[in-house]
Amino acid sequence: MPNRVLIVDDNQDLAENIAEILSMQGYATEIATSAEEALPKALPDGPGILVTDYRLPGMTGADLVREVRQRRAVIRAVVMSAYTDERTISAAKNAGAEFLAKPIDFASLSLLLAAV
Amino acid sequence: MTPTLTFFENIKLYVGFTDASSAALRELHPVAQPFFAPIVDDFYAAIEAHPGARQAITGGAAQIERLKQTLIRWMDKMLLGPHDEAYYELRSKIGRMHVRIALPQAYMFTAMDRIRVRLLDVLRTNLASDPDEVERIATALNQIMDLELAIMLETYREDLETKHRNAERLATIGQFAASIGHELRNPLGVVESSLYLLRQHLGEQLAGQPQVAKHLDRIGNEVQRANRTIHDLLDLARNRPPRRHRTGLRALLESAAEAALLPAAMTLDVGIPPDLTANIDPDQVRQIFVNLLTNAAQALRGRGQVWVEAEATADEGVRVRLRDDGPGVPQQDRHRVFEALYTTKAKGSGLGLALCRRIMEAHEGTIELEATATGASFLLTFPLRKADDLTGAAGATA
Numbered sequence: 001m002p003n004r005v006l007i008v009d010d011n012q013d014l015a016e017n018i019a020e021i022l023s024m025q026g027y028a029t030e031i032a033t034s035a036e037e038a039l040p041k042a043l044p045d046g047p048g049i050l051v052t053d054y055r056l057p058g059m060t061g062a063d064l065v066r067e068v069r070q071r072r073a074v075i076r077a078v079v080m081s082a083y084t085d086e087r088t089i090s091a092a093k094n095a096g097a098e099f100l101a102k103p104i105d106f107a108s109l110s111l112l113l114a115a116v
Numbered sequence: 117m118t119p120t121l122t123f124f125e126n127i128k129l130y131v132g133f134t135d136a137s138s139a140a141l142r143e144l145h146p147v148a149q150p151f152f153a154p155i156v157d158d159f160y161a162a163i164e165a166h167p168g169a170r171q172a173i174t175g176g177a178a179q180i181e182r183l184k185q186t187l188i189r190w191m192d193k194m195l196l197g198p199h200d201e202a203y204y205e206l207r208s209k210i211g212r213m214h215v216r217i218a219l220p221q222a223y224m225f226t227a228m229d230r231i232r233v234r235l236l237d238v239l240r241t242n243l244a245s246d247p248d249e250v251e252r253i254a255t256a257l258n259q260i261m262d263l264e265l266a267i268m269l270e271t272y273r274e275d276l277e278t279k280h281r282n283a284e285r286l287a288t289i290g291q292f293a294a295s296i297g298h299e300l301r302n303p304l305g306v307v308e309s310s311l312y313l314l315r316q317h318l319g320e321q322l323a324g325q326p327q328v329a330k331h332l333d334r335i336g337n338e339v340q341r342a343n344r345t346i347h348d349l350l351d352l353a354r355n356r357p358p359r360r361h362r363t364g365l366r367a368l369l370e371s372a373a374e375a376a377l378l379p380a381a382m383t384l385d386v387g388i389p390p391d392l393t394a395n396i397d398p399d400q401v402r403q404i405f406v407n408l409l410t411n412a413a414q415a416l417r418g419r420g421q422v423w424v425e426a427e428a429t430a431d432e433g434v435r436v437r438l439r440d441d442g443p444g445v446p447q448q449d450r451h452r453v454f455e456a457l458y459t460t461k462a463k464g465s466g467l468g469l470a471l472c473r474r475i476m477e478a479h480e481g482t483i484e485l486e487a488t489a490t491g492a493s494f495l496l497t498f499p500l501r502k503a504d505d506l507t508g509a510a511g512a513t514a
Contacts, residue, residue, distance in 0.1 A: 011302045017309035024316060082301035103305050103343055106312065 004028045004047035005113070008038045008064065009080075010056055018051065021106055027113075033057075035064035042068045042075070049113060050097075054081035054088055062095040069096050078112050080104060124204035127266050133259045138197045140256035145195040148238050152188045155234045160184055162230065168223065191231070194260055207264060211271030221272055225265070232261045282455060286470060287355075294353035297346040304346070308339050341377065348403060348471070358397035358478050365392050365426050365436065372405030381419035384409075388426040394434040394498050400475045404483070407468040408438045408494055415442035415492060432500035433481075439493035445485060453485055 005027045009015040012033050019029040030047060032038035034057050042050060042064075050068060052061035059067070065077040077097035081088050084101045092099040098112050121129065128134075160180055164170055173179055190210070197203065214224055235257055243250055315322065315332060322329045366388040373384055394401075405424075412422045426436040445453055452458045454473045469483075476483040479498055486493040 011306065013306045014302060014309065017306060017313060020313055021309060021316075082298045102301050103308055106309070 003049060003113075004030070005049040005051055006038060006041055006047040007031045008033070008035065008050070008052035008056065008061060010034060010053065018104070018109075022051075022109075022113075025110060035059045035061065035067075038064055039067065043071050045072075048074065048076060050075055050077040051109070051113075052077070052079055052097075053102075054079050054083065054092065060091065062091040062097065065092075065095040065097045076113070078109070122201060122204070123270065124201060124263075124267075127263055128199070131259045131262055133199070133256070133263060137256040137259055138199050140253045141195045141197065141199075141260060144235075144239060144243070144253050144257065145192070147242050148195060148235055149192070151234075151238045151242075152191050155191075155231065155238075156184045156187045158234070159187065159227065159230055163223075163227070166223075168220070191235075194264065199260070199263075204267065207267045208271055211268045212275070214268065215271055215275045221269070224268055228261060228265055228268070232258070235261075282470065286474065290353035290355065293349035297349040297353070300342070300346055304339055304342055307335070308343075311335055311339065337377065344375070344406075351400075351403070351471075355474070358400055358475070360395050360397050360479070362393045363396050363398045363401070364390070365394055365434065366390050368398055368402055369405055369424055369426075372402045373409060375402070376406045376409040376413070378409060378413050379418040382413055382416055383421045385421060385423045388424065388436075392426055392428060392434065395500075396479060396498060397475075400478075404472045404475055404496065405438075407472050411468060412438070412440040412442065412492070415444075416440055417442075429497070434498045436496040436498075437486075437493060438496075439486075439488070439491055441491045444488065444490055444492050450485055450487075454483070 003026075005019075005022055007015050007018050007022070007029060008031070009018070010033050012031070015031040015033060019031050023029050027049075028047075030041055032041055035052075036058050038050075038052070041047075050065060052064055054061045056064070061079045061081075065075075065079060068075050069077070077095070078100050079092035079095070079097040080100045080102055081092075082102040089099045100109060100112060160183065163173065164180075173183070175182075193203070193206070236254055239254055239257065240250060243253065311332060318325075318328070318332075322332070366386065369386060369388060373386075378384065409422065416422070420441050422438065422440045424436065424438045426434060429435050449458075454469045458470075473483050476496060476498075481496065481498040483494060483496050486495050
């Protein structure tokens with residue numbers, strides 16, 4: 001049973017590309033372009049892995065991770081961002097996610113998903 | 117309607133310096149002139165004895181000899197005049213030179229005072245006249261020395277204003293750059309990931325299609341270059357302090373040459389001892405090298421030669437010289453090349469050299485465009501290591 005990943009990015013093309021790359025690596029993927037669109041896909045049961053951009057139209061990716069983690073015990077999460085300032089990185093970590101800088105190094109992403 | 121006064125006319129008016137004052141100084145000249153040499157010797161002896169002031173003089177005994185002669189001529193001119201606008205221009209130029217060699221204002225002040233005290237002393241002891249005459253001439257002397265100080269201070273102030281303006285410009289540009297940079301990252305992310313996917317889909321077909329492969333590579337390279345530009349733009353905005361540790365210069369230069377994607381017809385001659393290290397932030401200094409190499413490549417229009425040499429300096433610093441045999445920088449532009457937004461290139465951002473200078477200043481070093489007859493030659497000077505680096509070196513990974 002392949003691991004399922006939910007990818008959230010307001011740039012749909014990017015979300016689809018990430019999904020395609022991950023499915024080549026054997027993951028089953030779904031995408032969403034906002035946290036609000038992602039929540040019903042993640043709750044009550046959904047993919048075990050969440051890969052989300054930090055900056056989303058409504059609530060942030062970090063907020064999304066926190067929301068999901070509050071309701072589901074087990075979810076592995078990665079927050080991505082082009083912004084690599086202290087505030088963004090801590091927001092990700094405090095929500096219980098790993099942080100990945102953009103532009104995305106896909107090798108790093110794979111390592112993170114395997115380890116997270 | 118009264119015409120506006122020049123700066124010099126204004127301050128002369130303010131201290132009460134008139135033609136009579138000029139005449140009084142001319143009377144003093146023959147009396148004071150025999151004493152110029154000992155006054156000047158004493159002046160430079162005081163500088164040599166003071167480590168803080170001595171630092172500004174880098175050319176050794178020969179330079180001090182030249183400076184002494186210059187100071188004697190300065191005193192001649194001060195007493196002989198004429199104290200007109202040309203005088204003011206000349207004194208301003210001298211002031212700007214002091215600013216350029218970074219002589220701290222405090223030293224300049226106290227140095228001037230030294231001369232004032234000596235000249236007053238010479239006047240009082242040697243002028244065979246009645247006390248009123250002596251006072252008249254002393255007043256004129258004090259006035260001209262105050263005027264000299266005012267002119268010097270004005271040049272320091274102008275320099276500070278220019279620096280401030282440049283810093284503000286860079287900061288504003290930085291803010292724009294940051295938002296643009298971040299916005300661009302997403303589309304570039306899509307291009308990069310689609311490229312990756314294209315290569316995956318084409319797989320082995322690529323081997324038999326060199327043209328396709330070539331263009332995919334080209335896309336990849338240019339995306340990398342775009343990413344680097346964005347990275348530089350964001351660095352510009354962030355303006356983080358250098359994180360210094362012992363870095364091998366040769367390897368750093370070679371890494372920069374690779375990153376700069378230099379044209380094949382451009383030869384790069386690297387004369388850096390393999391064991392030469394400097395206490396620098398490697399990412400930031402690599403950026404300087406990339407900027408200078410890229411500028412050289414553009415100036416050479418893709419063919420020509422660039423030499424990079426580096427050596428340790430006597431005071432444990434490091435000097436790096438990067439020069440090319442291109443057309444060089446036109447004389448009228450030379451003093452502006454480091455200004456933010458100044459560029460002579462059609463597609464230049466005008467930020468590269470301003471960024472280079474900012475990085476060098478953050479390292480307490482300097483970058484200068486040397487006066488060469490042909491080509492362009494940039495000299496980077498890094499000072500010796502500082503105490504705070506010792507922890508960095510200890511903690512840095514190889």
